[in-house]
Amino acid sequence: MAVARIAVVAGDGIGTEVTAEARKVIEAVLPGVAWQEYDLGARLYHRTGEVLPASVRDELAGHDAILLGAIGDPTVPPGVLERGLLLRLRFDFDQYVNLRPSRLWPGTISPLAGVKPGEIDMVVVREGTEGLYVGAGGVLHRDTPAEIATEESLNTRHGVERVVRDAFARAQRRERRHLTLVHKTNVLTHAGGLWARTFQAVAAEFPGVTTEYQHIDAASMFMVSNPQRYDVIVTDNLFGDILTDVAAAVTGGIGMAASGSVNPERAFPSTFEPVHGSAPDIAGQGIADPAAAILSGALLLEHIGHADLARRVSDAVAAEVAARTPGTPLRTAEVGDRVAAAAA
Amino acid sequence: MAVARIAVVAGDGIGTEVTAEARKVIEAVLPGVAWQEYDLGARLYHRTGEVLPASVRDELAGHDAILLGAIGDPTVPPGVLERGLLLRLRFDFDQYVNLRPSRLWPGTISPLAGVKPGEIDMVVVREGTEGLYVGAGGVLHRDTPAEIATEESLNTRHGVERVVRDAFARAQRRERRHLTLVHKTNVLTHAGGLWARTFQAVAAEFPGVTTEYQHIDAASMFMVSNPQRYDVIVTDNLFGDILTDVAAAVTGGIGMAASGSVNPERAFPSTFEPVHGSAPDIAGQGIADPAAAILSGALLLEHIGHADLARRVSDAVAAEVAARTPGTPLRTAEVGDRVAAAAA
Ligand SMILES: CC(C)[C@H](C(=O)O)[C@@H](O)C(=O)O
Ligand SMILES: CC(C)[C@H](C(=O)O)[C@@H](O)C(=O)O
Numbered sequence: 001m002a003v004a005r006i007a008v009v010a011g012d013g014i015g016t017e018v019t020a021e022a023r024k025v026i027e028a029v030l031p032g033v034a035w036q037e038y039d040l041g042a043r044l045y046h047r048t049g050e051v052l053p054a055s056v057r058d059e060l061a062g063h064d065a066i067l068l069g070a071i072g073d074p075t076v077p078p079g080v081l082e083r084g085l086l087l088r089l090r091f092d093f094d095q096y097v098n099l100r101p102s103r104l105w106p107g108t109i110s111p112l113a114g115v116k117p118g119e120i121d122m123v124v125v126r127e128g129t130e131g132l133y134v135g136a137g138g139v140l141h142r143d144t145p146a147e148i149a150t151e152e153s154l155n156t157r158h159g160v161e162r163v164v165r166d167a168f169a170r171a172q173r174r175e176r177r178h179l180t181l182v183h184k185t186n187v188l189t190h191a192g193g194l195w196a197r198t199f200q201a202v203a204a205e206f207p208g209v210t211t212e213y214q215h216i217d218a219a220s221m222f223m224v225s226n227p228q229r230y231d232v233i234v235t236d237n238l239f240g241d242i243l244t245d246v247a248a249a250v251t252g253g254i255g256m257a258a259s260g261s262v263n264p265e266r267a268f269p270s271t272f273e274p275v276h277g278s279a280p281d282i283a284g285q286g287i288a289d290p291a292a293a294i295l296s297g298a299l300l301l302e303h304i305g306h307a308d309l310a311r312r313v314s315d316a317v318a319a320e321v322a323a324r325t326p327g328t329p330l331r332t333a334e335v336g337d338r339v340a341a342a343a344a
Numbered sequence: 345m346a347v348a349r350i351a352v353v354a355g356d357g358i359g360t361e362v363t364a365e366a367r368k369v370i371e372a373v374l375p376g377v378a379w380q381e382y383d384l385g386a387r388l389y390h391r392t393g394e395v396l397p398a399s400v401r402d403e404l405a406g407h408d409a410i411l412l413g414a415i416g417d418p419t420v421p422p423g424v425l426e427r428g429l430l431l432r433l434r435f436d437f438d439q440y441v442n443l444r445p446s447r448l449w450p451g452t453i454s455p456l457a458g459v460k461p462g463e464i465d466m467v468v469v470r471e472g473t474e475g476l477y478v479g480a481g482g483v484l485h486r487d488t489p490a491e492i493a494t495e496e497s498l499n500t501r502h503g504v505e506r507v508v509r510d511a512f513a514r515a516q517r518r519e520r521r522h523l524t525l526v527h528k529t530n531v532l533t534h535a536g537g538l539w540a541r542t543f544q545a546v547a548a549e550f551p552g553v554t555t556e557y558q559h560i561d562a563a564s565m566f567m568v569s570n571p572q573r574y575d576v577i578v579t580d581n582l583f584g585d586i587l588t589d590v591a592a593a594v595t596g597g598i599g600m601a602a603s604g605s606v607n608p609e610r611a612f613p614s615t616f617e618p619v620h621g622s623a624p625d626i627a628g629q630g631i632a633d634p635a636a637a638i639l640s641g642a643l644l645l646e647h648i649g650h651a652d653l654a655r656r657v658s659d660a661v662a663a664e665v666a667a668r669t670p671g672t673p674l675r676t677a678e679v680g681d682r683v684a685a686a687a688a
């Protein structure tokens with residue numbers, strides 16, 4: 001029997017290139033995985049008009065995890081692949097914990113003056129199944145002066161409580177044991193109230209975790225002026241989307257930003273993918289940095305119960321990145337080879 | 345007859361201190377203003393339970409502009425003063441252009457390594473009367489496991505078109521003539537579609553302005569990795585709230601961040617205020633930096649038809665800031681005195 005069943009959705013652009021390296025590294029540390037590749041993304045859409053065929057969705061559901069590269073192409077209208085595939089997986093597979101660690105790794109350079117490797121080490125726990133991402137809304141009187149468009153943010157106690165509890169549990173396992181709730185309670189008083197009250201209620205279960213609250217605008221500013229202050233952050237779907245990109249920027253860009261869309265109960269497969277996109281401009285040249293994809297592979301390993309292997313992989317990535325000579329172009333496959341060799 | 349009628353809402357915390365200096369500077373360059381002070385904010389709320397009495401609102405409506413300090417105090421529940429006063433003014437007075445210039449001034453230090461004064465010079469045109477700020481939404485089954493909370497973003501062609509046109513007109517008057525639309529069209533397809541189609545339609549009226557589109561997450565990242573690229577940005581109410589705080593952070597914090605909530609037709613008074621808050625921790629000590637408040641006064645002068653005086657004031661602020669000795673504490677009133685003397 002296979003040690004794990006992993007579906008690979010390499011996707012568009014550099015997605016195929018970086019995912020190959022993530023798979024190579026996982027194979028090196030965990031032999032015996034049953035791999036299954038699925039050709040989804042812009043190619044399938046253009047060939048068949050389909051984004052996620054029901055049969056593929058059902059097959060994906062039978063896997064332990066999904067290793068995803070990048071989805072998206074300028075030739076496809078905005079929203080089609082994002083809503084039809086990426087968000088569809090998050091919603092259908094109840095991936096309510098969108099995990100986004102941000103560290104300033106040795107060898108990477110922050111755009112922030114005077115901030116040194118090791119000083120930034122946080123994880124954003126972004127809600128993944130609610131909020132403005134549910135797609136509720138519509139358009140009336142399109143292309144007339146009377147046009148209106150709405151978007152509705154839907155938030156449940158159920159959905160907020162489970163992600164908040166997950167964030168508290170993560171904070172408790174970390175050294176600093178600090179959790180920041182980010183929202184906009186002074187304007188979004190309805191949803192903000194639900195988040196704030198739920199946060200307070202769950203906090204009572206975790207007396208060892210210190211807490212604070214920040215508005216999203218203030219948090220975005222502190223993410224630049226003082227990112228060192230953060231340990232674990234919990235926030236809603238849209239705020240998490242924005243805040244994690246600022247976090248990626250201050251830790252040297254999306255080159256090292258990994259993510260997991262996680263169903264912690266493992267009732268459904270979780271998806272692991274780099275935060276970066278398909279980068280059509282450099283696709284096919286073998287020069288994309290696979291570090292974020294490989295680190296996403298490490299998150300995958302941790303999720304399926306191999307925290308030790310995950311640590312070996314992320315240490316190997318850290319060492320590879322630290323050993324790079326700034327200015328020297330990299331080859332995608334060589335990075336994967338070096339990390340695989342070091343981690344094996 | 346007075347040269348202008350300006351209402352002063354100094355507000356809470358350091359609001360009173362910094363607004364006094366902004367007024368001092370305006371008086372120095374434009375004698376003959378009829379000033380009227382209104383005591384609104386946490387004090388009034390605690391004394392009377394009122395936030396914006398109808399009579400005060402009506403009096404404010406008769407002014408040319410409102411000079412505002414800061415509203416907000418930890419002793420007041422979140423949303424009460426924000427929704428009841430700040431947002432109320434924006435909505436009642438149809439202040440649909442929320443203007444937020446960001447410049448890296450000489451003498452200020454960006455947290456970004458290697459970015460030099462003069463290199464960042466942008467203005468964010470944030471929509472001020474629609475989107476998620478309208479307050480539509482509610483809570484059901486509060487404090488039970490069945491609780492849900494909603495927030496609705498309402499967007500009209502009318503509201504989007506007028507702010508987009510204003511942004512294009514501003515871009516056309518600037519040297520680089522570049523306008524970036526920021527939204528999240530790949531997820532918020534309804535509202536995003538309205539914004540994108542309206543932007544394209546209005547662009548046809550401004551052939552001299554180059555345009556681009558970015559998702560809010562990407563824009564927040566570029567705001568850190570390459571803020572120099574931006575000239576004018578137009579975006580919705582919530583995205584503008586977040587993005588302008590990142591812009592303030594990369595230009596050295598909110599110490600210099602001015603803003604105007606503008607009704608361009610001058611059918612209603614516009615409000616001018618620093619982006620910073622009431623800072624209760626340093627209030628009453630006379631050490632708050634009034635630069636952002638004075639620069640907001642410059643925006644006010646420009647709005648009421650005195651572009652030349654506005655320029656003199658902002659040049660005087662720039663000179664005062666450039667002449668500061670880093671590490672030396674400042675005195676609020678002395679900064680105001682120096683700027684007033686230099687600008688007069
Ligand atoms: C592609 C898009 C739908 C997605 C999101 O907004 O969640 C991406 O930005 C991300 O952060 O994973
Ligand atoms: C205080 C708050 C209501 C306000 C906003 O969100 O608009 C503030 O953050 C701002 O940017 O002016």
